[in-house]
Amino acid sequence: MSDSFLPSRRSVLTAAAVGVAALAGCTAPEPPSLTMAGGERGGFFNEFSQLLAGAVARSRADFRLKPLTTTGTLHNLDLLGAGGASIGLALADVAVADTRGLAAIGRVYQTYWQLAVPVDSPIRSVADLRGHRVSLGPERSGTRFTALRILSAGGVAADDVAERQIALAQVGRALVEGQVDAALFAGGVPLPVVEAAAGKSIRLIDLNAEVEALQRRYGAVYRAARIPRGVYGTETETRTLGVASLLLARTDVSDAVAGQLVEALVSRPADLVPAETLGTQYLDPRALITTAGVHLHPGAAAAYRRLHG
Numbered sequence: 001m002s003d004s005f006l007p008s009r010r011s012v013l014t015a016a017a018v019g020v021a022a023l024a025g026c027t028a029p030e031p032p033s034l035t036m037a038g039g040e041r042g043g044f045f046n047e048f049s050q051l052l053a054g055a056v057a058r059s060r061a062d063f064r065l066k067p068l069t070t071t072g073t074l075h076n077l078d079l080l081g082a083g084g085a086s087i088g089l090a091l092a093d094v095a096v097a098d099t100r101g102l103a104a105i106g107r108v109y110q111t112y113w114q115l116a117v118p119v120d121s122p123i124r125s126v127a128d129l130r131g132h133r134v135s136l137g138p139e140r141s142g143t144r145f146t147a148l149r150i151l152s153a154g155g156v157a158a159d160d161v162a163e164r165q166i167a168l169a170q171v172g173r174a175l176v177e178g179q180v181d182a183a184l185f186a187g188g189v190p191l192p193v194v195e196a197a198a199g200k201s202i203r204l205i206d207l208n209a210e211v212e213a214l215q216r217r218y219g220a221v222y223r224a225a226r227i228p229r230g231v232y233g234t235e236t237e238t239r240t241l242g243v244a245s246l247l248l249a250r251t252d253v254s255d256a257v258a259g260q261l262v263e264a265l266v267s268r269p270a271d272l273v274p275a276e277t278l279g280t281q282y283l284d285p286r287a288l289i290t291t292a293g294v295h296l297h298p299g300a301a302a303a304y305r306r307l308h309g
Contacts, residue, residue, distance in 0.1 A: 033066045034257065037076035037088030040138065041069060042169035042193030044186075045076075045089045045245070048108065051272045052247075052264065059267065061260040073142025076248075077102075086253050087261070091142035091186070092244040092292035093149075093221045103297035105247040105261050106288035109273070111186045112225055113150065113241040115205040116194070116232070118175055123182055126154025126210055132181035135166040135174060143168075146243065147184040153213035172197025186243070190231045200233025208239035221292055244292050255299030262288075262303035 036053065039045025049067035056065050068085060070076055076088040077095065080102060091111060095102070117123045123132065129151070136151075137143030148158055166174045171183045172194040182205075185191065194202075204227060214222040225242030229235060247265075249258055265272065269283035285308045289296065296304075 031063050033064045034086040036065045036067050037070050037079045037085040038067045039070055039072050039089060040168045044188050045072060055264045055268060055271055059264045061264065063257060071138040071141045074140045074145060080248060080250055087249050090246050090248055091146060092246050094142045094145050095246055095248065096221060096293050099294050101251055102248050103251050104291035104294040105249050105258055105297055105300045106265055107244045107291050108247050108283060109245050110242045111245045112189045112227060113186050113207060115182060115184050115207060116175060116202045117182045117205060119201050119203050125205060126151060126156055129156055129182055130160045132161060133164050134161040135164050135171055135180045135183035137185065143186050149214060150184060150210050153210040169193050176201050189227050195232060202232050204234055204238040206239050207241050211241045246291055246294060249297050258297040258299030259303035262300050266307055
């Protein structure tokens, strides 16, 4: 064959460049992002929102989640109500107070309340907190909302303690270094950010009496729970308070998005629970649909029926 019929090196390279450009022009656009209101750095809400965003990205969903660091439940509900977020996490005892414009995607896990003091502290009960410096959580948080209820259930008024605003990521250090005498916080057990800083230098206070008082006053949204021995080095099991954590959506979120969120929750549940955290494995269909009186989003309800009948 004559060399005149062979393509030149320049023509081959030019054709290749044109092909690459054409492929680039055909690249699918980035999927839309939905903002998800999470929680404090170092807290379980924040961790879960990051894990869920990863699970959605690996799924067949045609959207992505953009986790937002917040101060927790009350901040999240404000964002959802104002349209600053489409998806968000909230403690059930706060969420049930006003569900207008909101629907549940599912109950994702149980939050464990933990009242911690230095290991050599004389504090043995909620009543003993009077006159002491106590961390109750950020101002606009579900943590503080429930912490004040716990104090009241134990016969302690907010003015009876010297409240200290300590970020969750600093609570363990604050206890060890004597910046506070006690801290009420919530999450999985152990809470890694607290364990890393405090190790076995703290102990937990029994909250069983407060659980019973809260149940009489507010009903089954509060549940008795147990923290296993060995958590933070404790030698015995600790009775405490459990509150469901809900994944919520605005009611204007589409049925398709709600259904795809459910699929992400049920397809690989182990990927959504930090390995070092106990007591949070509630990502199964029977628990997911138990949403403490907050109605399921229609798209979520349809997805549960489709997946599990």
